[in-house]
Amino acid sequence: MFYTDGKLQFPVRVDTPNPVFARALQQAIGGVEGEIRVAMQYMFQAFGARGPAKYRDMLLNTATEELGHIEMLATAVALNLEKAPLSLQESVSADPVSGAVLNGMDFRHLLSTGLAALPSDANGVPFDASHVYASGNIAADMYANVTAESSGRVLAVRLYNMTDDPGMKEMLSFLIARDTMHQQQWLAAIEELGGPAALPIPDSFPQDREQREFSYVYLGHMTDGSIPEGRWTSGPSLDGRGTFRGEVSKPLGGKPSLAPARPDAGAQAGQTSKSGMTGIIGAVEGAVERNV
Numbered sequence: 416m417f418y419t420d421g422k423l424q425f426p427v428r429v430d431t432p433n434p435v436f437a438r439a440l441q442q443a444i445g446g447v448e449g450e451i452r453v454a455m456q457y458m459f460q461a462f463g464a465r466g467p468a469k470y471r472d473m474l475l476n477t478a479t480e481e482l483g484h485i486e487m488l489a490t491a492v493a494l495n496l497e498k499a500p501l502s503l504q505e506s507v508s509a510d511p512v513s514g515a516v517l518n519g520m521d522f523r524h525l526l527s528t529g530l531a532a533l534p535s536d537a538n539g540v541p542f543d544a545s546h547v548y549a550s551g552n553i554a555a556d557m558y559a560n561v562t563a564e565s566s567g568r569v570l571a572v573r574l575y576n577m578t579d580d581p582g583m584k585e586m587l588s589f590l591i592a593r594d595t596m597h598q599q600q601w602l603a604a605i606e607e608l609g610g611p612a613a614l615p616i617p618d619s620f621p622q623d624r625e626q627r628e629f630s631y632v633y634l635g636h637m638t639d640g641s642i643p644e645g646r647w648t649s650g651p652s653l654d655g656r657g658t659f660r661g662e663v664s665k666p667l668g669g670k671p672s673l674a675p676a677r678p679d680a681g682a683q684a685g686q687t688s689k690s691g692m693t694g695i696i697g698a699v700e701g702a703v704e705r706n707v
Contacts, residue, residue, distance in 0.1 A: 417479065424483040425589045428582035429494035435519035436578055437495035438537055443590075444488045446536035447546045448570040453563050454481035459549040460556045470553055470604065477597060484590060489532035491586060496530040554608050555616045560601040568594035614654040622656065631657035634664040 443449050461474035499520065521539050524530060535541045548559040568591055575587040605613070615622070615630075622630065631652045635642040640663050642648060648661035676682035 417482075423487055423490065424480070425487060425586060427487050427490045427494065427586050429491065429497075430580050430582050432495050432498040433578070433580065434496050434499035434524065436580070436583070437492045437499075437524060437532075438519065438521045439574060439577060440488055440492050440495065440537075441521065441533060441535060441539075442537040443567075443570055443574060444485060444492070444532060444536075445534050445540075445542035446570070448563075448566040449536070449542070450481050450484040450488060450567075451534060451542045452544075452546050453560075453567060454478050454485060455544060455547045456549060456560070456563060457481065459547060460560075463549055463551050464553065465551070466553060473600065473604070477600070480593070484593070487586060487590075491583065492524075492532035493530060495583075496524055499524070499530060501525065552617050554605065554613050554618070557601045557605045557608070558616075561598055561605075564594050564597045564601065568598070611653040612655065627657075631659050633659065633661045635661060636664050 445451050455478075457474045457478035461471045461478060464471035464474060521533070521537075523533055523535075523539055527533065533539070533541075548556065548563075550556055550559070571587050571591045571594060575584055575591065578584060578587075609618070633642065633648045642661035642663070644661075647659055649659055651657070652659055675688050676686040678687050
């Protein structure tokens with residue numbers, strides 16, 4: 416069960432409504448870096464969590480907080496739209512540049528919601544959960560969560576720098592602070608799970624079943640044979656189970672050879688037999704030679 420007292424987690428005020436900034440705020444609601452994404456991610460990680468209950472509880476608490484952040488941002492969008500022009504004529508009378516405000520707005524804020532937020536990003540693309548990661552492996556999920564909070568904090572900082580409105584800066588500074596804490600709590604969980612020693616994920620798969628000669632080698636694919644020198648090309652691996660080295664990648668397999676197309680697969684007649692393919696290849700090679 417979920418409960419609400421109807422109050423915002425942090426005050427939301429807009430001193431100077433800006434409908435264009437309302438559109439920008441949509442990215443923090445329904446973008447891939449946004450609050451719907453992390454709320455759903457933590458929620459579904461919690462729903463499928465196995466093992467110590469404290470991890471499930473932590474995820475559920477944080478998911479619930481993120482729902483509150485969606486409410487804050489939706490409120491901010493609505494407040495920024497309160498003085499938005501409702502017609503082109505209104506925009507012209509208020510602004511010497513015809514349609515300047517309207518052209519920067521998301522028209523669905525006018526046409527679909529009556530000056531309210533949408534579950535979509537800044538381009539009006541609806542949130543579709545394609546970036547919700549819940550693997551059932553607590554360590555993998557914690558690393559995914561650090562990434563989610565990092566990209567979310569980057570977005571919040573960009574929004575903070577985009578506005579001069581004191582109320583919006585205050586709200587965003589709160590969200591930035593919460594992103595800081597959430598990054599730290601996921602990292603703390605990773606440390607509790609073993610830190611780098613918990614790698615590779617999943618640590619339940621025996622490494623002696625890997626082809627260990629490839630486990631800690633950095634493969635370079637540059638045509639000049641160069642290897643970018645870094646922490647990942649020399650020295651002990653971060654899990655303490657190997658030593659990094661760099662090598663130029665070489666093909667270990669041959670060219671793939673597929674069976675002819677099935678007669679009922681909708682392919683060309685020449686694709687349904689090896690002899691037909693040989694004829695096609697010969698014709699192509701002859702055409703190339705003639706053109707040369």
